[in-house]
Amino acid sequence: MNVTIWNENVHERTEDHVxxxxxxxxxxxxxxxxxxxxxxxxxxxxxxxxxxxxxVLDDTDVLTWWGHAAHDDVADEVVDRVHDAVLGGMGLVVxxxxxxxxxxxxxxxxxxxxEWRNEGERELVWTVDPAHPIADGVxxxxxxxxxxxxxxxxxxxxxxxxVFISSFAGGEVFRGGCCFKRxxxxxxxxxxxxxxxxxxxHPDIQRVIANAVRWAARR
Amino acid sequence: MNVTIWNENVHERTEDHVxxxxxxxxxxxxxxxxxxxxxxxxxxxxxxxxxxxxxVLDDTDVLTWWGHAAHDDVADEVVDRVHDAVLGGMGLVVxxxxxxxxxxxxxxxxxxxxEWRNEGERELVWTVDPAHPIADGVxxxxxxxxxxxxxxxxxxxxxxxxVFISSFAGGEVFRGGCCFKRxxxxxxxxxxxxxxxxxxxHPDIQRVIANAVRWAARR
Amino acid sequence: MNVTIWNENVHERTEDHVxxxxxxxxxxxxxxxxxxxxxxxxxxxxxxxxxxxxxVLDDTDVLTWWGHAAHDDVADEVVDRVHDAVLGGMGLVVxxxxxxxxxxxxxxxxxxxxEWRNEGERELVWTVDPAHPIADGVxxxxxxxxxxxxxxxxxxxxxxxxVFISSFAGGEVFRGGCCFKRxxxxxxxxxxxxxxxxxxxHPDIQRVIANAVRWAARR
Amino acid sequence: MNVTIWNENVHERTEDHVxxxxxxxxxxxxxxxxxxxxxxxxxxxxxxxxxxxxxVLDDTDVLTWWGHAAHDDVADEVVDRVHDAVLGGMGLVVxxxxxxxxxxxxxxxxxxxxEWRNEGERELVWTVDPAHPIADGVxxxxxxxxxxxxxxxxxxxxxxxxVFISSFAGGEVFRGGCCFKRxxxxxxxxxxxxxxxxxxxHPDIQRVIANAVRWAARR
Numbered sequence: 001m002n003v004t005i006w007n008e009n010v011h012e013r014t015e016d017h018v019x020x021x022x023x024x025x026x027x028x029x030x031x032x033x034x035x036x037x038x039x040x041x042x043x044x045x046x047x048x049x050x051x052x053x054x055x056v057l058d059d060t061d062v063l064t065w066w067g068h069a070a071h072d073d074v075a076d077e078v079v080d081r082v083h084d085a086v087l088g089g090m091g092l093v094v095x096x097x098x099x100x101x102x103x104x105x106x107x108x109x110x111x112x113x114x115e116w117r118n119e120g121e122r123e124l125v126w127t128v129d130p131a132h133p134i135a136d137g138v139x140x141x142x143x144x145x146x147x148x149x150x151x152x153x154x155x156x157x158x159x160x161x162x163v164f165i166s167s168f169a170g171g172e173v174f175r176g177g178c179c180f181k182r183x184x185x186x187x188x189x190x191x192x193x194x195x196x197x198x199x200x201x202h203p204d205i206q207r208v209i210a211n212a213v214r215w216a217a218r219r
Numbered sequence: 220m221n222v223t224i225w226n227e228n229v230h231e232r233t234e235d236h237v238x239x240x241x242x243x244x245x246x247x248x249x250x251x252x253x254x255x256x257x258x259x260x261x262x263x264x265x266x267x268x269x270x271x272x273x274x275v276l277d278d279t280d281v282l283t284w285w286g287h288a289a290h291d292d293v294a295d296e297v298v299d300r301v302h303d304a305v306l307g308g309m310g311l312v313v314x315x316x317x318x319x320x321x322x323x324x325x326x327x328x329x330x331x332x333x334e335w336r337n338e339g340e341r342e343l344v345w346t347v348d349p350a351h352p353i354a355d356g357v358x359x360x361x362x363x364x365x366x367x368x369x370x371x372x373x374x375x376x377x378x379x380x381x382v383f384i385s386s387f388a389g390g391e392v393f394r395g396g397c398c399f400k401r402x403x404x405x406x407x408x409x410x411x412x413x414x415x416x417x418x419x420x421h422p423d424i425q426r427v428i429a430n431a432v433r434w435a436a437r438r
Numbered sequence: 439m440n441v442t443i444w445n446e447n448v449h450e451r452t453e454d455h456v457x458x459x460x461x462x463x464x465x466x467x468x469x470x471x472x473x474x475x476x477x478x479x480x481x482x483x484x485x486x487x488x489x490x491x492x493x494v495l496d497d498t499d500v501l502t503w504w505g506h507a508a509h510d511d512v513a514d515e516v517v518d519r520v521h522d523a524v525l526g527g528m529g530l531v532v533x534x535x536x537x538x539x540x541x542x543x544x545x546x547x548x549x550x551x552x553e554w555r556n557e558g559e560r561e562l563v564w565t566v567d568p569a570h571p572i573a574d575g576v577x578x579x580x581x582x583x584x585x586x587x588x589x590x591x592x593x594x595x596x597x598x599x600x601v602f603i604s605s606f607a608g609g610e611v612f613r614g615g616c617c618f619k620r621x622x623x624x625x626x627x628x629x630x631x632x633x634x635x636x637x638x639x640h641p642d643i644q645r646v647i648a649n650a651v652r653w654a655a656r657r
Numbered sequence: 658m659n660v661t662i663w664n665e666n667v668h669e670r671t672e673d674h675v676x677x678x679x680x681x682x683x684x685x686x687x688x689x690x691x692x693x694x695x696x697x698x699x700x701x702x703x704x705x706x707x708x709x710x711x712x713v714l715d716d717t718d719v720l721t722w723w724g725h726a727a728h729d730d731v732a733d734e735v736v737d738r739v740h741d742a743v744l745g746g747m748g749l750v751v752x753x754x755x756x757x758x759x760x761x762x763x764x765x766x767x768x769x770x771x772e773w774r775n776e777g778e779r780e781l782v783w784t785v786d787p788a789h790p791i792a793d794g795v796x797x798x799x800x801x802x803x804x805x806x807x808x809x810x811x812x813x814x815x816x817x818x819x820v821f822i823s824s825f826a827g828g829e830v831f832r833g834g835c836c837f838k839r840x841x842x843x844x845x846x847x848x849x850x851x852x853x854x855x856x857x858x859h860p861d862i863q864r865v866i867a868n869a870v871r872w873a874a875r876r
Contacts, residue, residue, distance in 0.1 A: 184788035
């Protein structure tokens with residue numbers, strides 16, 4: 001299985017405290033976490049064609065997507081290409097602030113807006129579909145000590161499968177683990193993870209993302 | 220619209236602190252709350268045929284169901300009759316501990332088990348489908364100061380529509396507002412409400428139940 | 439209820455045999471059919487802003503959409519505006535070849551492609567959700583003597599509710615009556631209807647479209 | 658993977674023309690068809706505990722079910738045991754007239770009624786979810802020269818995933834390939850197959866059932 005990890009890679013290059021958490025970038029942390037799931041490569045915004053020429057997508061079984069500060073800088077032709085690839089069967093795992101990426105909004109058709117508050121709150125990730133392969137081996141709940149809060153209402157179509165719901169110390173809830181099928185492609189959105197917190201170093205979160213990559217991969 | 224409110228009516232007759240909260244029974248409180256939704260009658264376990272002979276069901280557009288201590292005392296032939304009525308188009312609104320009623324398990328086919336803890340915690344009820352008619356006019360979130368906790372995993376089929384998700388002070392989440400369609404009937408499960416707390420006197424909870432009754436009623 | 443009927447109105451202006459079937463345009467036929475459902479106005483491609491300025495959409499509870507030959511001529515800013523209106527709660531009923539319209543593809547995120555063959559075949563429209571309000575009063579099946587064939591695979595997300603499935607004399611099947619919810623808006627796709635056949639004069643088809651308009655209308 | 662094939666085995670023992678088609682019983686034909694999918698055993702109604710004691714179910718990853726003439730002769734305690742096994746994670750593939758089995762109705766909660774006509778009509782099985790693993794390697798459509806007709810309305814809950822829709826020479830349609838998840842178990846209903854026709858010798862049908870067995874098996 002060929003996994004391509006896409007990262008905007010802006011915060012890591014411009015903010016010391018983010019680089020301290022993710023010295024190899026969020027993409028680097030994810031590459032380490034997914035090393036056993038398949039053959040992993042990374043791609044970032046600043047590369048030519050954002051590192052996603054047709055030759056890369058044609059050779060990708062599942063693409064993970066992290067972006068936040070520079071969604072608008074992603075070229076529409078690259079979005080078109082990723083969109084076609086997903087409809088053709090490439091898996092897509094959209095992470096955290098990627099909910100506002102062009103590709104996620106293109107695939108889902110809604111605003112994908114949500115409520116948020118960044119105060120380093122405890123997040124609990126509850127499994128509501130324990131037999132789902134993406135929940136395999138995951139504790140009930142996953143405990144994340146400090147996280148940005150993402151809350152409802154999350155403006156997405158009703159997911160084809162709902163796997164996880166998060167709660168936050170402030171009392172909010174969020175449908176943070178959602179499966180969608182579009183064309184021949186499988187899409188998983190997973191909300192945990194932010195540039196300000198070491199969430200992608202959390203073993204349970206890594207487990208979920210690895211599970212998701214296997215579930216979403218092209219068949 | 221003809222609404223029949225069914226209540227087991229055991230706690231109210233045997234426990235002083237429950238009778239203090241619901242002097243007219245939970246069915247009495249609901250009858251008051253639903254007075255504007257239609258023509259309301261009540262029925263309870265201790266009545267002949269539990270107050271649900273065929274003549275009553277034939278004349279009922281939507282039935283609400285509350286039970287807890289005496290699920291096993293509900294006669295199978297009455298369950299069969301209610302089951303047939305729902306499949307034939309009568310609406311059903313199942314409340315709180317009714318998740319373990321024979322009729323709910325019969326209609327859904329699963330154990331309907333869940334996690335729980337009764338420590339009078341704050342419950343927040345979040346709308347995740349704000350355009351749904353059952354969420355009409357409801358604040359985001361509904362705040363219930365003290366409630367029994369119901370938590371995931373809730374062993375139900377994936378609901379046809381998910382309207383509300385609750386969080387509790389302890390951090391748990393629960394899919395507490397779920398729509399199901401079975402046969403020609405509409406079913407709504409709503410988790411808030413317990414004999415130990417005055418939840419059915421809460422105006423927002425009353426609003427949801429009234430909305431649900433209108434949504435579920437026979438067409 | 440304010441209904442706006444949008445029609446591309448190209449075939450009717452350029453082809454005699456279409457004008458013979460729809461002398462007032464497809465929009466005219468639909469306006470007659472929907473006269474009892476609400477206050478009806480029509481809008482067409484050749485009008486300024488395609489007849490859909492913000493003032494019209496703001497005053498529209500449900501919009502019906504028919505297009506075929508000129509999907510690409512619909513201005514992107516009008517598509518954006520309609521998209522925003524649907525997400526904000528305006529209903530949308532997309533008819534037949536409107537499956538390839540910009541707005542339908544924008545809302546659903548997939549190619550919306552399908553198989554087709556125009557040989558005037560008998561279409562049977564079967565109800566698979568008889569309690570759905572859009573199927574109210576509809577015979578099982580609806581018989582359309584001559585129609586263009588639309589067949590699977592239809593590349594759409596799994597519909598939130600599937601109401602009708604068609605079969606054709608050639609043996610094909612098609613999910614021709616599909617409900618989607620996006621944002622606060624309700625969308626119904628209904629496949630029967632083509633410029634070459636008098637399908638929009640068929641009383642059962644008119645009934646379905648009127649039911650759909652009521653179901654989808656802004657709340 | 659351990660596959661248990663359950664068959665009522667009534668028609669094959671009592672009707673010559675059925676025995677001519679299935680000399681080893683429908684269970685024998687399925688055992689041959691599924692030989693590569695895993696370790697296969699068979700069980701039939703006339704055996705002690707219908708061949709389904711707890712020891713067999715505990716050792717079964719997926720159970721297939723065929724019944725028709727003797728649904729009522731299946732003991733309730735065996736149905737209870739199979740029900741528990743499915744909710745606990747055992748897969749279940751229900752075939753053709755098994756739609757009226759006690760176990761299928763128990764799991765789904767509806768009547769599971771349908772329309773039918775036995776005149777040996779051509780059935781076409783169309784894939785509506787081409788990326789689904791159960792549709793892997795299947796032609797579009799599968800052609801069955803002669804079959805009993807099963808038609809809508811099929812009184813089931815909306816399936817969690819709809820994979821196949823059949824059409825018949827008489828024009829009827831049927832949701833003949835439906836996925837359900839209940840508890841930790843996966844259920845697939847597949848309508849093709851009847852004691853009067855050699856449908857279980859059809860290589861494409863065997864392919865679907867083998868795919869379904871792999872999809873449904875306990876994880």
